[in-house]
Amino acid sequence: MLTTARALGGEVVACVAGPASLAESMQALSFDRIIHWQVAEDLPAEVCAAEIAARAIREAPQAVLASDAASARVILGQAAAALKAAIVASVRSLARKDGRIIVSRATAEGKVLEDIAVPGAAAVIYDGDDMDAPAAVTAATETIPVTSGQMKVVETLAAAEGAGLLTALRVIGVGMGLGSKENLSAVEELATALNAAIACTLPVCNDMRWLADHNVVGSSHSQIAPDLYIAAGISGAPNHLSGVRDAKITVAVNNDPEARIFKFCDYGIVGDMHEIVPALTAALQ
Amino acid sequence: MKAAVVFKCTRNPVDAKVKLDGTVSWEGVKLAATDDDPAAMQIAKAIAGSDEIIAISIGDGDPAWAAARGAARTILVADAYAEAEASRTGALLAACVRRAPELEVVVLGDSSWDFALVSALIGQLGWPALAGVTAAEPAPEGLKVTRKVGNIRQVLTVAVPVVLAAAAGEEEKNPPGMRDILQARKKPLEKLKAADLDPALSAAETVGFRYPDTPSARLIDGKDPQAACVELLAALRADGAL
Numbered sequence: 001m002l003t004t005a006r007a008l009g010g011e012v013v014a015c016v017a018g019p020a021s022l023a024e025s026m027q028a029l030s031f032d033r034i035i036h037w038q039v040a041e042d043l044p045a046e047v048c049a050a051e052i053a054a055r056a057i058r059e060a061p062q063a064v065l066a067s068d069a070a071s072a073r074v075i076l077g078q079a080a081a082a083l084k085a086a087i088v089a090s091v092r093s094l095a096r097k098d099g100r101i102i103v104s105r106a107t108a109e110g111k112v113l114e115d116i117a118v119p120g121a122a123a124v125i126y127d128g129d130d131m132d133a134p135a136a137v138t139a140a141t142e143t144i145p146v147t148s149g150q151m152k153v154v155e156t157l158a159a160a161e162g163a164g165l166l167t168a169l170r171v172i173g174v175g176m177g178l179g180s181k182e183n184l185s186a187v188e189e190l191a192t193a194l195n196a197a198i199a200c201t202l203p204v205c206n207d208m209r210w211l212a213d214h215n216v217v218g219s220s221h222s223q224i225a226p227d228l229y230i231a232a233g234i235s236g237a238p239n240h241l242s243g244v245r246d247a248k249i250t251v252a253v254n255n256d257p258e259a260r261i262f263k264f265c266d267y268g269i270v271g272d273m274h275e276i277v278p279a280l281t282a283a284l285q
Numbered sequence: 286m287k288a289a290v291v292f293k294c295t296r297n298p299v300d301a302k303v304k305l306d307g308t309v310s311w312e313g314v315k316l317a318a319t320d321d322d323p324a325a326m327q328i329a330k331a332i333a334g335s336d337e338i339i340a341i342s343i344g345d346g347d348p349a350w351a352a353a354r355g356a357a358r359t360i361l362v363a364d365a366y367a368e369a370e371a372s373r374t375g376a377l378l379a380a381c382v383r384r385a386p387e388l389e390v391v392v393l394g395d396s397s398w399d400f401a402l403v404s405a406l407i408g409q410l411g412w413p414a415l416a417g418v419t420a421a422e423p424a425p426e427g428l429k430v431t432r433k434v435g436n437i438r439q440v441l442t443v444a445v446p447v448v449l450a451a452a453a454g455e456e457e458k459n460p461p462g463m464r465d466i467l468q469a470r471k472k473p474l475e476k477l478k479a480a481d482l483d484p485a486l487s488a489a490e491t492v493g494f495r496y497p498d499t500p501s502a503r504l505i506d507g508k509d510p511q512a513a514c515v516e517l518l519a520a521l522r523a524d525g526a527l
């Protein structure tokens with residue numbers, strides 16, 4: 001996000017709404033300035049939205065970038081309206097041309113980038129990669145305590161931790177291509193050989209009951225960020241892939257060469273998972 | 286509690302036609318209910334209790350979608366269409382909400398089909414808002430809302446007025462049958478013109494399309510499973526993933 005903002009030139013200011021630890025992690029990045037709304041523990045970041053929007057008018061940025069985190073999107077909306085800014089999602093990069101900002105966003109399921117020219121300010125939901133931008137010096141930080149608001153967090157429930165899935169460094173995900181519950185044993189053998197946890201798609205749990213709810217990965221379930229994710233017999237629906245987008249390396253095994261997942265992985269084996277999975281176990285031993 | 290549900294305001298990315306020259310065409314594509322719209326409807330019902338739900342939409346999709354799911358009446362800006370830049374659509378929807386000053390809660394689907402629309406409506410309405418919402422019910426403070434942030438679920442109390450962006454956990458369970466759909470078409474439908482609500486057009490314009498330069502996946506033929514696996518493992522070791 002920071003690198004993308006830098007492309008426009010000028011100062012890049014981090015607006016951080018959250019605990020002190022979040023501001024500290026931003027200090028490790030090369031922002032020019034940090035404004036930290038230090039939100040009390042029992043308040044959500046959204047309570048700062050109006051205040052951040054008012055501050056945005058004073059700061060008058062050319063562009064405001066937010067992640068697609070739920071709270072960041074709410075804050076972005078208020079800031080965009082305050083700045084009368086254009087608002088675009090799925091944004092990959094920003095550039096300046098002939099006095100306008102060119103916002104590049106992914107469209108048609110990420111197949112194409114669309115360049116949108118914006119005459120005034122741009123408010124964008126950034127969906128590209130985060131590149132390392134370590135700080136040489138710690139940016140000046142202005143801290144604004146936030147102690148009250150019209151919303152309050154009354155309870156926080158951690159996800160049911162299923163067999164170390166959330167913290168596993170290697171994960172094998174299985175989809176409907178598994179075919180039957182009996183075929184799970186081959187996947188379990190590969191998981192043992194790889195020291196990996198097992199995840200699955202929603203229908204594998206909800207429709208087939210081959211695995212449990214805490215195994216499901218995706219938009220409505222667990223989000224994981226392993227070093228290696230092997231997706232076997234998974235078509236690659238957006239609802240599933242958004243749960244593994246932070247995986248470092250993704251491998252897909254699918255017998256359909258046209259499967260959507262092959263557009264979103266690093267390596268793919270076009271083949272029958274019932275042959276590939278045991279062969280992979282054997283090759284590891 | 287007085288609630289509105291905003292539905293069918295986005296295009297399904299699957300419907301986009303990519304032409305040979307890389308340009309994208311949405312010709313003939315109707316706005317569609319997202320995976321999250323049914324959840325928005327469920328949440329609006331839980332909040333409204335015995336009060337009527339007002340439905341708000343734009344464009345040329347089926348205007349009775351929400352009415353078939355329990356909304357009492359529908360406001361439609363039929364000549365508006367979803368745009369890549371969402372501020373105008375947000376302004377039109379906010380103008381519809383303001384026509385019903387009794388409204389305390391606006392619920393819409395929190396869809397990744399176009400996150401910009403959610404942010405735009407929130408900003409144009411200027412109400413406090415929460416996204417990623419999975420459940421809500423009336424409470425002494427206003428509402429008790431559950432939402433998902435990453436792997437955590439938060440329960441919050443919020444004052445009204447508020448905008449809730451609802452995230453579905455699965456497919457719609459009991460879609461309405463033919464009878465509900467036919468009856469819904471008899472419910473009041475107020476058709477408005479975009480120019481009467483917000484004459485300002487978006488100043489943003491699409492200036493081009495490009496193919497992304499992300500490297501494509503290295504595909505390995507699995508006809509010989511042993512050889513394919515040896516090749517894959519060598520690549521993963523070279524990447525330091527094993």
Ligand SMILES: Cc1cc2nc3c(=O)[nH]c(=O)nc-3n(C[C@H](O)[C@H](O)[C@H](O)COP(=O)(O)OP(=O)(O)OC[C@H]3O[C@@H](n4cnc5c(N)ncnc54)[C@H](O)[C@@H]3O)c2cc1C
Pocket residue numbers: 001002003014015016017018022026029045065066067069071072130131132133434435
């Ligand atoms: C303004 C900003 C710019 C960043 N730029 C870079 C970068 O250039 N390179 C890099 O390597 N990493 C960058 N990061 C850090 C990286 O995106 C982190 O991974 C991310 O912030 C935390 O994501 P998460 O999924 O762990 O936590 P989440 O659950 O997404 O967020 C944790 C907390 O942070 C808040 N938060 C999330 N995003 C934002 C936001 N955009 N603004 C304010 N609060 C937010 C959430 O509301 C929540 O309270 C940036 C983060 C922020 C906040």
Ligand SMILES: Cc1cc2nc3c(=O)[nH]c(=O)nc-3n(C[C@H](O)[C@H](O)[C@H](O)COP(=O)(O)OP(=O)(O)OC[C@H]3O[C@@H](n4cnc5c(N)ncnc54)[C@H](O)[C@@H]3O)c2cc1C
Pocket residue numbers: 174175176177178200201202203204216217218219220221222232233234235236237238239240243253254255256259271272273274320321453454455456457
């Ligand atoms: C509101 C909502 C929320 C959702 N949330 C989630 C979520 O959080 N997580 C999630 O995963 N899904 C979620 N879904 C469901 C999601 O949209 C997809 O339906 C689901 O991810 C598809 O699962 P799949 O890939 O296993 O099945 P399919 O799409 O049926 O794909 C099966 C794949 O296996 C391949 N295959 C078949 N046989 C073999 C073989 N022998 N060898 C190799 N490959 C084979 C096929 O080519 C195909 O690509 C959600 C849906 C909705 C509506």
